[in-house]
Every structure is written in structure tokens, then in C-alpha cells.
Amino acid sequence: MSGHGSPTDQPVDCSDLRVAVVASSWHDQVMGGLVAGAERALVAYAVTDYRLVHVPGSFELPVVAQALAAGGYDAVVALGVVIRGGTPHFDFVCTAATDGLNRVALDTGVPVGFGLLTCDTEQQALDRAGLEGSAEDKGYEATAAALHTARTLRSLAG
Template sequence: MAGDGAPETEVFDASGLRVAIVAASWHTQVMDGLIQGVQRALADFRATGVVHRVPGTFELPVVASALAQQGYDAVVALGVVIRGGTPHFDYVCNAATDGLVRVGLDHTVAIGFGVLTCDNDAQALDRAGLAHSREDKGYEAASAALLTARTLRELGVRTP
């Protein structure tokens, strides 16, 4: 399982951090699970976040960039791309990944990478944080973003 070896989640009071969630609209059941996972993490960390929906995973970076420009400390990006019979999967996955990395580096903002890149629907459902899922990638993406935002703040990069 991909989650093997994951570190323990260090929960802290993140109530002073501004968090945005940008979520694709494809694969509703999986996306709803990912968003719920983010919301569970935010509750555990005593943080709140606002959800912005975009048409698909390809559109995540541009909205994440706009949110970073608005001063958010962390942006959690959620999407699902299921492999098909064309190279579309590779193009979308690469564009989303490269774009989100660029947002993080260009704006020095924490990006939670919650983009599932799966071979089939079953893999996506297994990572969506649903009752029958083995993994909760929404929770993990939010936790990573919050921990990174805290580190950036400790380094003096982002201050209230």
C-alpha cells in the first residue's frame, strides 16, 4: 500500500493560518471524500478553510496561484485523474503537478498536493477517505500543507 511508511501526523493549533482549498469537480464521490478529509484535518488542527471549485484537475494551478496571491498561508489542491486509453492522463497529471510546484515556489506558499493519479476508479475510491477507503489523501494533503505553512512561518516567510 502506498501509505506504508507515512510519518505520524503532528497535530498543532493552526487557527492562525489562512487556508484555502481548491477542488476539481470530476469524480464527485471521490472529490467529496477528499474534501471531507481536508475538513477533518482542519478540524483536528483547529483551522478553517474556504473551498473553491474548478472544472477539473488541469485548472487547479491557476486558481491556487490566485489564492496564494491573496495571502493564504496554505492552499490544498484536490483532484482526480483516472488513466484512460490516451496520453491525456499524462498531460493533465504533469501539468497539474508542475503547475502546483510552481505556485509553491513562486509564491513561497505551502501547497497540499491532494491530486490522485490512479489507474482506475477503485484505486481512487481506496484513497478518498471514505468509510471503506484504506487511505485518506485529503487529510494527508491538508496536514502536509499546515505543517509546511507552520515551518514557513517559523522561518519568517509568512507572518500574520
């Protein structure tokens, strides 16, 4: 399982941060778990100023993440799931979304939590969605990573 070796969560006070969560609309059950995980992290890190935005699919995550980053948010969390099918569509969507989200973070200087599940099967996605019985909670993890990175960037700015 990919969670092996992950750091222990150490919530810090992020009550002064504005955070946006952008979530894909495909795969309701998985996305419900990812969004719930992100919201659990926001509570654990004392974030009260946040916005949740839904987009049609994972391909649309980068453009909306970019608009949110440019809109004054201190961190953006991108949540989505792409499950491999029988065509190259999987590869195109995964590459475009991943490259786009990386570009948003680098171009804007706003951390983007990477909560895009790229799975071979629906069961793999369910195992990572933070649902009851899931082995991992990628929505929480992506949010925690974005918040810690936002804190680090603030400390570097002085």
C-alpha cells in the same frame, strides 16, 4: 499501498492560519471523500478561516491555487483525481497539474498541499479518498502537510 511508511499525524494549532482548498469537480464520490478529509484535517488543526473553491477539473487547479496563494492565504490545498484512460490525456493532465502546483508553491512561497490522485483505476482512487472502507485519506494528508509546512515557514521567518 502508497501510504506505507507515512508519518504519524501530529496536529498542531493552526488557528491563526488562513487556508484555501481548491477542488476539482470530476468524480463526485472520490472528490467528496477528499474534500471531507481536508475538512477533517482543518478541524483537527483548529483552522476556522478557510475557503473552499471548486474548479472544473484537475488541469485548472494550478491557476486557481496561484490566485489564492497571491490572495493572502497561508496555505493552499489542491484536491483532484485523474484516472487513466486509453489516451495520453492522462499523462498531459497529470504532468501539467503537478508541475503547475509545484510552480505555485515555489513562485509564491505559499505551501501547496498536493492532494491530486493520479490513479490507473477508479478503485485505486476510492481506496485513497478517505471514504468509509478506504485504506488512505489523501485529502486529510495533503491538508496536514500544507499546514505543517506553513508552520515551518513561519518559524523560519522568526
